[in-house]
Amino acid sequence: MSRYRRRRLVNRAMEVLATVAALVAVGVLAVVVISVARRGAGAVSWGFFTKPQALFGQPGGGIANALVGTALLVLLATAMALPVGVLSAIYLTEFARRSVAVPIQVVIDVLAGLPTIVIGIFVYALLVVGHTQSGYAGAFALAVIMLPLIARATQEVLLLVPDTLREASLALGVRRWRTVIGVILPSSVGGILTGTVLAVARAAGETAPLLFTSSIFANTVQTDVTKALPNIPVLIFTYSEQPDPALHQQAWAAALVLMAFVLLASLAAKALLARSRRKLAR
Amino acid sequence: MSAVPTSPLQATYHRLRGRFGDLSLLGLTLAAALACLVLVGAIVWKIVALAGPSFDRFGLGFVTARVWDPVKHVFGALPFIYGTAVSSLVALVIATPVAIAIGLYLSELAPRGVRGIVGSLVELLAAIPSVVLGLWGILVLGPFLAHHVEPWLHSTVGFIPLFGDPQQTGQGLFTAAVILTIMIVPIVASISRELFLGVPSDLEEGALALGATRWEMVRGVILPATRSGIAAAVILGLGRAVGEAIAVTQVIGGGTRIGWSLFPPADTLASKIASSYQGAGSGIETSSLLNLAAILLVLGLIANLIAQVIVRRFDPLRGAR
Amino acid sequence: MTESFTIAPVIDVTQVRPDSHAGEREVVFDIHDLTVSYGRVTAISDVNLQIHRNIITAIIGPSGCGKSTFIRCLNRMNDLVPGTRIEGQILYQGSDLYASGVDPVEVRRRIGMVFQKANPFPKSIYDNVAWGPRVLGMRKDLDERVEKALRSAALWDEVKDRLKKNALSLSGGQQQRLCIARAIAVEPEVLLLDEPASALDPIATSAIEDLMHHLKREYTLVIVTHNMQQAARVADLTAFFSLEVDENRRSGVLVEYDATSKIFTNPSDKRTEDYVTGRFG
Numbered sequence: 001m002s003r004y005r006r007r008r009l010v011n012r013a014m015e016v017l018a019t020v021a022a023l024v025a026v027g028v029l030a031v032v033v034i035s036v037a038r039r040g041a042g043a044v045s046w047g048f049f050t051k052p053q054a055l056f057g058q059p060g061g062g063i064a065n066a067l068v069g070t071a072l073l074v075l076l077a078t079a080m081a082l083p084v085g086v087l088s089a090i091y092l093t094e095f096a097r098r099s100v101a102v103p104i105q106v107v108i109d110v111l112a113g114l115p116t117i118v119i120g121i122f123v124y125a126l127l128v129v130g131h132t133q134s135g136y137a138g139a140f141a142l143a144v145i146m147l148p149l150i151a152r153a154t155q156e157v158l159l160l161v162p163d164t165l166r167e168a169s170l171a172l173g174v175r176r177w178r179t180v181i182g183v184i185l186p187s188s189v190g191g192i193l194t195g196t197v198l199a200v201a202r203a204a205g206e207t208a209p210l211l212f213t214s215s216i217f218a219n220t221v222q223t224d225v226t227k228a229l230p231n232i233p234v235l236i237f238t239y240s241e242q243p244d245p246a247l248h249q250q251a252w253a254a255a256l257v258l259m260a261f262v263l264l265a266s267l268a269a270k271a272l273l274a275r276s277r278r279k280l281a282r
Numbered sequence: 283m284s285a286v287p288t289s290p291l292q293a294t295y296h297r298l299r300g301r302f303g304d305l306s307l308l309g310l311t312l313a314a315a316l317a318c319l320v321l322v323g324a325i326v327w328k329i330v331a332l333a334g335p336s337f338d339r340f341g342l343g344f345v346t347a348r349v350w351d352p353v354k355h356v357f358g359a360l361p362f363i364y365g366t367a368v369s370s371l372v373a374l375v376i377a378t379p380v381a382i383a384i385g386l387y388l389s390e391l392a393p394r395g396v397r398g399i400v401g402s403l404v405e406l407l408a409a410i411p412s413v414v415l416g417l418w419g420i421l422v423l424g425p426f427l428a429h430h431v432e433p434w435l436h437s438t439v440g441f442i443p444l445f446g447d448p449q450q451t452g453q454g455l456f457t458a459a460v461i462l463t464i465m466i467v468p469i470v471a472s473i474s475r476e477l478f479l480g481v482p483s484d485l486e487e488g489a490l491a492l493g494a495t496r497w498e499m500v501r502g503v504i505l506p507a508t509r510s511g512i513a514a515a516v517i518l519g520l521g522r523a524v525g526e527a528i529a530v531t532q533v534i535g536g537g538t539r540i541g542w543s544l545f546p547p548a549d550t551l552a553s554k555i556a557s558s559y560q561g562a563g564s565g566i567e568t569s570s571l572l573n574l575a576a577i578l579l580v581l582g583l584i585a586n587l588i589a590q591v592i593v594r595r596f597d598p599l600r601g602a603r
Numbered sequence: 604m605t606e607s608f609t610i611a612p613v614i615d616v617t618q619v620r621p622d623s624h625a626g627e628r629e630v631v632f633d634i635h636d637l638t639v640s641y642g643r644v645t646a647i648s649d650v651n652l653q654i655h656r657n658i659i660t661a662i663i664g665p666s667g668c669g670k671s672t673f674i675r676c677l678n679r680m681n682d683l684v685p686g687t688r689i690e691g692q693i694l695y696q697g698s699d700l701y702a703s704g705v706d707p708v709e710v711r712r713r714i715g716m717v718f719q720k721a722n723p724f725p726k727s728i729y730d731n732v733a734w735g736p737r738v739l740g741m742r743k744d745l746d747e748r749v750e751k752a753l754r755s756a757a758l759w760d761e762v763k764d765r766l767k768k769n770a771l772s773l774s775g776g777q778q779q780r781l782c783i784a785r786a787i788a789v790e791p792e793v794l795l796l797d798e799p800a801s802a803l804d805p806i807a808t809s810a811i812e813d814l815m816h817h818l819k820r821e822y823t824l825v826i827v828t829h830n831m832q833q834a835a836r837v838a839d840l841t842a843f844f845s846l847e848v849d850e851n852r853r854s855g856v857l858v859e860y861d862a863t864s865k866i867f868t869n870p871s872d873k874r875t876e877d878y879v880t881g882r883f884g
Contacts, residue, residue, distance in 0.1 A: 003740035004709065011495035011708075018391055021383035022400055025471070028464055029407045035422050036414065087314030095308055096315070104315050106590055107322050113518070113586035114325065115525025117552050118579050121559070121572065122325045125332055144321065151318070175300040177307040205411025207528045212559060233413045233528075240417040240532055248421060255414040262409050270402075394685060488722040488782070491680060492735040492789055493712025502734055503724055 033259065040256035043249045053219050053230065063254050065221040069135075069229035073214065074203050076139035076225065077146055082196060084143075085150030092151075093158040094180055112148035116208040119144050124212035135225035138214025145206060146199040153195020157188040157276075190276025194269045201265035205258055207233035232258050326579065333576040336569035344573055350538050350554075352563055357570035359551070359577055361538040366550040366581070369455050369530065370523040373462035378516055381467045385474025386500060401475065408468035416532030419461045424452030424533055432456065432545055446543025453535030456544040458553075461529050466519035473515035477508040514592040521585035525578065527552035551578040628655040631793060631823050632677060637691035638854075639672050641684060645854040646672040650691070652842060652860060659815055659824045661838030661863070663831060665878065668844040669855025670827045674795050677825065678714040679707040712739060715791035719798040721778035723770035723785070728762050731770045731781055735789040748788060755821075756784035757814050776807025783814065787822075794818065796826040800833065812837050831879060834863065841866045843875045 047062055054061025088108070092101045120141055127137040161184050169179040216228040217238070223229075232254050239251035340347065340357065347358020388401050432448030439445055481504050489499040505512075527550075535547025536557060549557070551574050562568040632654035639646045647669035654660050654677075662670045675681045676693060679700065693700040700710060723731050732749045741748065749766075753759040758780040762773070770781055779799060786794060796815075800808040815824055815837050828834050834841050842860040846853060859866060859875045870876045 007495055011497040014497040015391060018383045018387040021380045022387040025384055025407060025467060026400060026403050029403055032410060032418050035418055084314045084317055087311045088318055091311030091315040095311060104319065107319050109590055110583065110586050111318060111322050113521050113582060115527065115552055115578055115582050117527035117555055118329060118575050121555065121575050122328050125328050175304055177303040180307060201409065205413065207413040208556060211556060233411065236413045236417055237528060240420055251417055255417055258411055259414060262411065266406065266409055484718060484720060484722040485724060487680065488718065491678065491711055491716040492786065493708055494738050495708050498738045502738060507725060
């Protein structure tokens, strides 16, 4: 075969391989989503959302308490992580010298890469040992995971604000803190919101941090944050390891709900991003 | 608040209030930033401190000891280091070329409209919670691999010791590696796509104008130009795989076996911690589990720091993040 | 790059060395009714032109009149821009360049291009020149090939001791000559140069222009330039493009195409005269 024809063939083969790889990725996504949807849809009903978990061995039951628990945990975690994340980002972009900012950034990136099981164990050793599991402990563990995500997202959007805006405000005699709070932050709200939504989507699905900090089995709706709260990820995890097919189906259904939430949150974040981009481009 | 004071007293008041405001904001934000530092330090310190008793008892030999016996109070990390290493490396070997191929597809090959959709779908794959992937792994992937893939592999390439006798349940290193692959691919693919899109188009045009095919241009210009970025992405993916506890626990079956075949059950550092911690009977067992966590922490830190060094040294733009 | 701002043209016609037989040489490109549009914008319309062998043809005209678009049609680089529509016909040595069976990859090997901004690969000087031949399968005597290309680009003496050094360490003018060497190394028949010296200083520009005079012995050269003096200095034939605004359409058209000396001293079209005398553009 001539050299030229061989080159064309190789090019074509590579194109096919790349396309196949992309198709495989999309295919795997489709398989997982369809599996979850098919197996979980049967158990999803109004009752599923409103009834708490049934006692082990009893049929029926739903995920009401786990839903409430996850909502509380994530809400609490966001309340902990958001201020610290945003404030850290402000420090890094508005106040810190490069020599100080870079090490802190390195550490925040390290935090983002820590295995979640290690974070779970840490919070367990810190807050649960000697006491009991609690919603606070679980939320704190989730907050540790959300913190670097929010900080990074905030940093990126703060960096997008042009320096001329800062200079203009300062040149008017407006003080630094007012400039930050009154000018820079408002224009960054879109990006911060996007980052927070993504962090929330991530936190809602995390199991390892909650395994040791907030992982009870309960069959009533709990709202006491000082005690452990049932939650969706641990529910799925626990049920998946049981041999009972009825529990499996509940797990599939809960997974369906969780995935739907993650999907919606991602779409919302994308929409927010597009909107804030349009605003900045004005 | 007017910028022009109306009296000396008011001027002083405004100035002090302004300075107070500035200082307060500085103090608040500095405290938040320091809190991050303290947090990481506390995590490292606590884990290491709690691993102390186990480290004192077993020393560095912990890393090479093969026995994990809660009854006799003898503990060793080797089976789990083996499990982590094998599952992560197998996943990496499969995931890396696939992810790079997807990155190339998304940046070079896909038509305009398809690009955005497929890109979003790949990102969605990354967003699947690991517990859901693990659930799917136990109930769908595991049986599928056990009944179709493992026997086929054993019968065709069974002479390679990696592919020994197939398992019944599909719980084992192989399934874990496949799950980890699914987790790594979107991470590396997204980063690769950004890197490839960042190669200046006049370099691409220069290569094509010489009469090179698209693939030759990719191989000769794009891949060499993005080499270090891809390395960082791969290491990032490796860190993810090493640290994954939940999905791996669900599909790996549990065990302390060290052997050639990929199919039998095993445990990784992360999965052992996740599965055994609640049931830990003695202080020394708990401490040994934390010893495992310390090893995991060190591995994760190394991977993360190497990736950061690569990115910051070779791509100063991205380091500003 | 700034044009000379005068009323009368400051072009030394005695410097023009026209090839009086230029128009009689064999036709390499035969272009009929070429119209190129990107989406709804028409870049050039109804261009009819013939490019002849072994001479330098210059394409001049004001910014935005489609000169680059035109030249990029000749090696099918416009294929890379999505939404490009090409109507009309371009015959290269008698064959339709855009016929359905034609592979752009092969077209680009035979019709080389040098770009406005030098774009050497981030590789060594040697590897920049050798990459093309390696990929195309001309692996024998690679060293000789590289040397020959660098000599033809008048760069050999300056780089022969540092072939392994990174190409980006060269000066702008050297990088551009390296790109020319790189293009020559794959043995094209035609060289298209899209404003090759616009980013260079006068000395480097002059080196490139001298180079072109040598290169035309072996290759057919088509150069786009918005520097009239350059066209007068190097080109045998010159084509003047301009913008035509008609109805709702703004597009580039070929106004006049003739021997360089005629274009600059005695143009037939008033628009050409206005342009070369500096009255506009």
